[in-house]
Amino acid sequence: MKQSLQLRTSQHLALTPQLQQSIRLLQLSTLELHQELETLLTDNPMLERVDDPLDHAVRLLADGAINTSSTSADAGMEAPAARDDSDKSAEPAPADAETVISNDSTTSSEEDWGFDDVQHGSKSGDDEDGRPQLGAAHITLREHLLEQMRLNLREPRDRALVELMIDALDNNGYLTETLDEIHASLPLELYVEPEELAFALNMLQSFDPAGVGARSPSECLALQIRRMPKVAFVTRRLALQIVETQLALFAQRDFTKLKKILDCDDEDLRDAQTIIRLCQPRPGIAFAADESDYVVPDVIVRKSDNGWQVMLNQDVMPRLRVSSMYANIMKQNRGEAGLGTQLQEARWLIKNMRQRFETILRVAQAIVERQRNFFTHGAVAMRPLVLREIADTLGLHESTISRVTTQKYMLTPHGMFELKYFFGSHVATETGGEASSTAIRALIKQLIGAEDQKSPLSDSKIADMLGEQGMVIARRTVAKYREALKIPPVSLRKSL
Template sequence: MAISQRLDMRQGQSLVMTPQLQQAIKLLQLSNIELAEFVEAEIERNPLLEHGESSERDDSDRELPERASKREELNLDDNSALNEAREAMDAPKEDLYDGGTTSDSATTANEMSGPSARTDWSQAGSGGSFSGDDYDFEGSLSSETTLHEHLHKQISMSGLSQADQLIAARLVDETDEAGYCKTDLEEVASALGADPANVEAVLEVCQGFEPVGVMARDVSECLALQLKDRDRLDPAMHALVRNLDLVAKHDIKGLCDICGVDKEDVFDMIAELRSLTPRPGSAFASGTTIAVAPDVFVREMPNGMFAVELNSDTLPRVLMDKAYYAEVSALPMREREKEFISECAQNASWLIKSLDQRARTILKVASEIVRQQDAFFAHGVAHLRPLNLKQVADAIDMHESTVSRVTSNKYMGTPRGLFELKYFFSAAIPGTAGGDAHSAEAVRYRIKQLIDDEGKKVLSDDKIVEILTEFGIEIARRTVAKYRESLNIPSSVQRRRQIRASA
């Protein structure tokens, strides 16, 4: 058979995700904080984008200062500046949407998307302290001392040699926010080329730092350091802190045998343990805590129905300055400059449409969740229904992966509190005699209620199974034990010991 070359034409189909489509999918799963950071970065990159203000804008009121600054940013007369700006806009030309319209309520004349507010610090006072763009407001605020800063200050006053101070600094860096130094001393010694015995000796010195109990390697050592500082670490107390598992189980008889004391002394020793601090570093400042803001609100209507609305405060306002785009496009430009302006316009339009589509999708998914779980909003956790992603996806004609992305890192503010959207999805526990299924979260809530109301008559896991069966819930004993442990509720044996200990 002769070998020859030939050309064939074949027709096929393939799914291609453009970079813009990939970013649109990524926007769905961003939290409101991450979304604000993403939009801020896009505004810095694209001279046609700006923060939205009021929907009724007067172009003559915001005339020259902003336009002049944008012209400087774009600088069409300076090719080098243009090239730098164009390289920064590394986005493809393809538009995510090939058509479609948006509602009048979601868009405005300048393609505004979402709400925002802007504060003009230049008008805050006549003294000039807030005037100027260079003022660092956050930098002027006083900051609390962190645990690491507090420990590093004590190293220089510890009397350690220069070499040992380096070891101490490494151990301090390995200490977590709770105040524990759980690092492997062998690894520290190997990394610093030091003797392991010397590293342990330095750690002992560091364990004398304030606060008392800091840089312990476990809870037992932390409590022992605090008792030693109080001059209360006698043999009986030392035995007690070495057997904290028996303390957690309220095994008073076992503790009496190990510590060599009577029942009354054990109770006194446990009471002293409770006065100690298992997290010595908690008194110091840690990382900045960011409050969770709900993405949607649910409120009850006078007719008993529930209304769902977006939290407009978490939606970034972005608009494209079409007047400025028209002004720049009318200037004489080279081909590369026209291409850059076109890319900016396409990306600005895509971002505004994507933000609008994201908001619509979140509202659609949240509305369906509220519809499916209306009994929860009306009567509480015990009436939570079993629900999965597929049920919601089928109801709103979306893919399961889209619903999964929408419910990630999104929160719903309700009359019953703040909940993550994923909270409303739970497995189904079958009902007895073919009855209706029950939500796993609702069953977990019933188990907690039963144990909270048990009083002195402690319910075993088997007894809880019998009671739940009477409620029409078919559940195994091991499932009850698993749910009980997830609620951090001790076993029936431990609960009986707690009752006897408190008697």
């Protein structure tokens, strides 16, 4: 077979760097977008951010007083003035490069409030100066227990053993090792007796919070019940008997079997159940340092005279422009290739950022147009919706709609929802129509919320009740939706 060289021409699609950046920016969440933007601002001197994220932050002087000087003046980031059309010969950036990314819709002005008003306002006689009050440092469970140990124990040996027990606790306040394991890990030359470890454990279990140092949930609940004040002797004894010997049956809510084993009536068991529910199964959780995650909406939906209005959240929209200083430098040095490349990248970023927010707004408007019943009546009125329906309406690809609706949030009168929340499968009805799975989950939640707790609804009963409303749904589908709503089964919802 003879080898030869041939020239062929063909057409194919290629992802340009500008298109790749546009796709990447579209799929980023708000937090990821601002992190990406900070990196780009650091790498590209031609790019400039008009809005300072720290404009409204508290700035402290060396003596702790509040700095009232203008942050924008210090940073040299004044708001861009209107573009002068008289100087058309200048070539710092095209018209679209200096245009600030913003929403065309009008927004309400911010409240006239600042830290200056707080500093110059009236002060009570107890205030020594205008310095801000800083929050107290977070106290961990270990620090809380060590402080009690120093107040209750004087002997160094006893303190060392109790501190050893404290170090063996987990974040929930449970002792993760047995006394035998702790004793085996100690050096023999310390001559620690098992009775000393038992004393240290008893001392630890007497500390606050009640239940700390327990080795099992049963022991944790029992420690708390013994320390509860103003509890009747019969009720306390029955509650201790339940948590120490019949905790599994109590968790399964098998009250009939419990009454037979404990030889008690409904009233006594109800009183004991009330006492047990006052206990904290994880006593160390109050000292956890977990921080809450907050979601900032990308779009906001409000009711107006003309219907439902969709607008972009101005707080998450960065305002960008091409730096005039570096643009003038490039004008004076036209042969500088590096600045020319960075100028083009800055133009691309500004254009792609504007396109990102415009696409999010278009998709949000299309969703609101098709889910008007949801915004008026709630989740029970949600209609079935798929990505292709929005894609065909806007002339976009389904993958683009999927990127837009992922990790993008909408603030509505009914709460905060991810844009994907408004899409869902459907269930056929007896009349030949369709019902959204979201609406069915809302109906299931309503039915369970209104049920009699002494005789809760089973999944089969819920399926029958939905069938009476014309929705053909199987029992296993009800169970799947109930588990998605994190609602326990019928046996765990039953009460006395």
